[in-house]
Amino acid sequence: MAAMLAEPLGPDQVAAALAGQRAMAHRYGADPEVTVAAFERNLVPGDDGRYRLRPGPELTGQLREAMESIDLVPAYRDARCPLLLVLATVDLAEQQEFHELYAAYRRANADRIGAVDNPVLRVRHLDGASHAMVAERPAELAAIVSDFLAASSGN
Numbered sequence: 001m002a003a004m005l006a007e008p009l010g011p012d013q014v015a016a017a018l019a020g021q022r023a024m025a026h027r028y029g030a031d032p033e034v035t036v037a038a039f040e041r042n043l044v045p046g047d048d049g050r051y052r053l054r055p056g057p058e059l060t061g062q063l064r065e066a067m068e069s070i071d072l073v074p075a076y077r078d079a080r081c082p083l084l085l086v087l088a089t090v091d092l093a094e095q096q097e098f099h100e101l102y103a104a105y106r107r108a109n110a111d112r113i114g115a116v117d118n119p120v121l122r123v124r125h126l127d128g129a130s131h132a133m134v135a136e137r138p139a140e141l142a143a144i145v146s147d148f149l150a151a152s153s154g155n
Helices: 002-006 011-028 032-041 058-069 073-078 091-116 140-151
Strands: 043-045 051-053 084-086 122-127
Touching: 011 032, 032 043, 043 058, 051 073, 073 091, 084 091, 084 140
Parallel strands: 084 122
Antiparallel strands: 043 051
């Protein structure tokens, strides 16, 4: 995937990507034109009529390596201020082909987080929500965060 994203996009590929952004916006009830505009801001035109996506492949690779190497469980254990984790419970549409793998990952991750003994940590599983929970269930997620903030501030 990283190699594919490093390649410049021709007009047909950009058109297909924009159609994909519109479809995703419709799936999650977002404004397609806002979603497309956000995507277009990350297209960098080249001298040859093709485009590259931002961030570039080098930075994207560095971010992927950083995400793979970091273990957040010690940070959850050491947190001294209220900390809320809202966890996805289902796959994104693109993940369906690898459902068993992602389900196993979610279970292992939940087990590791569940073993953390820290009274300031709150963990919520948002049933039926994927990693796109902000788009899928904005009102419910906002209520969870608002309730957490109200409880954390003592109000």
